Amino acid sequence: MSDPYGDRGNKDRSITKGGSSTLQAGRYSGQPGPAASDEPFLIGSAMTGGYGKGPDILHDCTIAVEKGEIAVIVGPNGAGKSTAMKAVFGMLDLRGGDVRLDGESIASLSPQARVVKGMGFVPQTQNIFTTMTVEENLEMGAFIRKDDFRGTMEQVYDLFPILKEKRRQKAGELSGGQRQQVAVGRALMTRPKVLMLDEPTAGVSPIVMDELFDRIIEVARTGIPILMVEQNARQALEIADKGYVLVQGCNAHSGTGQDLLADPEVRRSFLGG
């Protein structure tokens, strides 16, 4: 017996189209704290919260990235890595802690408003406009800009030469690695002050992964701080200036990438020896 009150009608694509928005702005019910004088450029400090009325997923979790650095969030499955990043981006209901960008609290802003403030976000999946050309994807990335963005587009093409070659091609026709480049390029079009990547190497082959990491380093060299969630902990920590190991929504370890790689406890507990 099928469930008469099930969701079947919504899946009938001859009358309804799927993919409606899942983007939900989180509610902030914490107290914004004062900014410390020498605190990092972007900091989510002592974040506690979860989705909606659900239980807390993050407990007193702190994530930060300095100017010109790459910070990486790693941890076992279900540790709340992506959740921590979403909290920084305003997609989680924060009940404690604060998020500050350049000393200013942005914890009560919606994700869209944070983009305007200078945060670039690349979601893990569905991060490109598949039916539009590569160039149109970049144009849409620059939608909030009223000035001439052709210079930025040239910079993106310099960073990702393959995109220039394929700029008239539909983004959905590209390979996994190229799609990720489109996604990062789209986010760069706003000229963000900080770039956040949610598992940029998910689902690509190891060779492509190495290339993507090289590109990410190049983006960081242009002066844009990068906050990144990664499954491939070892490779990610190798390129990281700062690493955060999360376990069950808490900061388990943090330090420079090299320190964490050398830390016997980190190695034993989840880098696999």
Added chain:
Amino acid sequence: MDALNALVALTNFVIVPAVAYGSQLALGALGVTLVYGILRFSNFAHGDTMAFGAMIVVLVTWGLQGAGVSIDPLPTALLAIPFGILGTIVLVLITDRLVYRFYRAQKAKPVILVIVSMGVMFIMNGIVRFIIGPGDQRFADGERFIVSARDFKEWSGLAEPLAIRTTQGITVVTAVIVVALLFWFLGRTRTGKSMRAYSDNEDLALLSGINPERVVMVTWIIVAALATIAGTLYGLDKSFKPFVYFQLLLPIFASAIVGGLGNPLGAIAGGYLIAFAEVAITYPLKKVLGYLLPESLAPDGLVQLLSTDYKFAVSFVILLIVLLFKPTGLFDGRAH
């Protein structure tokens, strides 16, 4: 000579009417496909939106005719179309504000919006009948034919006549212009691209700073214009009767779905496919076959595959066949 006569008969009774009807369906289907792509539901009120737009055009046309305004040999209704579009824009924007926006704010499931659009359909239907009445209204004027049957016979010396009505010519020309404008808008302008982006990936569009309410508003404005033009062209070509627009929903939806919902190119192809199938299958082929076949094989009956009373069945059958074998439509609306 016989082959030529057969060709002229086929052109006169099948090709010309089907091209005109197909253009009208294509314009209607474009409206449906735009709402589907952007607002993510099938808008059952589209037929009655067309009726409303055409009604305003009819009323304004009468007013203009009464005032003695004329653009002979073209029908006066062409002058009234901008008024119809404005009126329909007001109607759909008010509807959106009062009805659809509420459900969007609730993040209602698309299937709920489908049912809501049915309610809107009945209300629009009632408004149109209340204002202009349920009967047949004629509002076409100007020159009736571009090519009249007698002129063609004299000119060609053939036994078969060919007539092209002014309304058929206007329909095709208008459809071409409107479609070209629409594609230019969607493909080249910033707002058009933002509509495609929103249709493609709503979350990413929001993250890119695209304002959904603005996209929705622009969509309704375009849909209102398309519906008014399609409704007026259909009314000019046949005649204006509110109930007929409700009946048009089926072939319009069939066109949009056959082409691939959400795909404008598919909507146009679907419109012509449905129109040609409908006209060709309900046309008695006796005359054409009489010319082509040797006398001994000439058919006795009408060779009409289906009575015109059943013409709606044609769109239904095509719809079923396409959904069975290629559920996402011939042009693949959503396989992204």
